[in-house]
Amino acid sequence: MTATQQRNPASGGGETRTINLIQAVTEALHEELERDERVVLFGEDVGARGGVFMATAGLQATFGKHRVFDTPLSEASIVGAAVGMAVRGLRPVAEIQFADYMGPGFDQIISQAAKIRYRSGGQFTAPMVIRTPSGGGVKGGHHHSQSPEAYYTHTPGLKVVMPSTPYDAKGLLKAAIRGEDPVIYFEPKRLYRASKGEVPVHDFTVKLGEAAIRREGSDLSLIGYGGVMPDLEKAADALGAEGVSVEVIDLRSLVPWDKDRVLTSVQKTGRAVLVSEAPRIGNFMGEVAYTIQEQAFDYLTAPVGQVAGFDTPYPYVQDKVYLPGPNRIVRACVQALNY
């Protein structure tokens, strides 16, 4: 781990280090295992191997096989067992190897994890976290590249988050583990090593449900989350070079999502472009767009723009065409600016 000791304004002036996103995940898991004996971590290949992306590397060696363990190859068993453990008093953190493989565990997620609090009148609850790498950009074909967050944001009872920086990855994961609800924690796999940033040395959390303003601007609000965030920054740079002042917002949490921050921004800029890489129909950003038109209609000077994946399975060849890149984002912004 790099040990660049720096000051981070976001951390209230404490010591920070620069790490990448996957290191942030590993550190969060390590610290939470250390902090609370009820935390257990399991999934396919998370033990000796340390996960296919090495997010859990070294944790079994440190905490033992009763805290960090491999399971049979069954997502239904992994999620279902997590629900049972959580109901019985543990704080399970389950890993699903790829978000694409949540399918076999889907019923356990939506019928059990999401609903047990509600259907039991709060007598039973399932505080648990399901971590899973998601999104494209790694030449994985459709089974290793999908962005299935909308299925989960559509399920009441679940919280859904997706960080794009190491700071958020660590802070959100710790908050998720300490929370009282089931959380689906998507990790944008293409940013595992590509996203680097300062993270406080001391313990901290990032509250679920608060968006982050990545840069302030006055002409247009560019809103995204997860793997597309670096492309939003590039688009904002390109537009900035043309004299356009872009406000960049990272939602970080989808359920709950930060309506206030988004609306405040749109009321200031009058224009919004929403970006995600999931297919467009039923995309979570549809909800954001709807809310903007419903609650900030009078402030809009252009229709809300959207850049999304195509309504096709994620392809193997031409995957770069599939993903919204900076140019497609810039074009959507220009359209809103010229409206």
Added chain:
Amino acid sequence: MIQPFTAEPIQWVSESGVPVRDLPERFTPQLLRDLHALMLRAREFDRKLITLLRQGRTTFYAQSSGMEATQVGLARSIRVGHDWVWPYYRDHTLGLAMGVPMFELISQCLGSNSDPSRGRQMPHHFAAKRQNFVSISSSIASQVPPAAGNAMAQKYLGVDEITVCTFGDGATSEGDWHAGMNMAGAHQAPALFVCENNQWAISTHLRAQTASENIHIKAKAYGMPGFYVDGNDIVAVMEVCAHAAEWVRAGNGPALVECLTYRVGSHSNADADAEKHYRTREEVEEWLGRDPIVRIEKLLEHLGHPISAEERAQMIAQTHREVDEQVIQAEATGQPDWRIIFEDVYADMPGHLRDQEAQLRAEQEAGQEVRA
């Protein structure tokens, strides 16, 4: 007689290449040589494709080195182009032995224009219509319920076919596996389930996968016979699979065959460090000693029909040449263009996809780079 539910895997040829039961008549030296050639070809294909991977000309590969007797043996126990196969992602040797042209496999791995699957899937996930070899899905065990349905349709249609469904040992933990086995059992569908038990699911050993003594005994719960066979002994695999396939074909319902074998290499390229993380060199060495190709060579020697070193070297060189040439040919066909994103999603392209395609086309024609 071949019995189900044996305590030990059924074996025909010992590790030193000596038959432990009478060699069935059909295993003439010519057939044995033919099987040997197929296995060696698959082994060398693996070797070349790993080189391709290292050169960055493909991005994923799942070897089947060590598992040749299981896959070639299975291929030679069914009626190719007649029976249907729902395979899993480690089955290229099965495909090769069923006569899927090497060029198609290579084209699929490269995602080139010559790929019949049109570059949609990650490497090593092919489909071959002529062989009734249904498209491979990465999602573990998701092929099992459809295989049961395929067999139910065969029964419904009254056709003289069976369905073969393959999977690894890890797959038998998934709910889909149990659901598909149960469905086929309940409906007495003509399905032959084949577990290619190579003992590891990435880093998870069979012992951590299930508390069951082995896989084949699970067949009992679904009302079908379970056969246990030495998956590195091609004679045993062919005898047991052929027996099970005949039993299924005769209308007795489904059957399960567990082939006990070993994945000698890594799980995939994402896992090149197996011995560092989860398994021992000794274990690998032990299984290298049971190599199916060496075993058939010893058998041929024992029968007085040895394969000479020159002959062997020639076969290897020929496969290498063949792969090299076909890689060049496949690469020369280029890559499918961006339109393939929108095709084959539905039978007819709906309006919203036509709009999205038109928008992308306009951007392409305007010469705008799609991505910075």
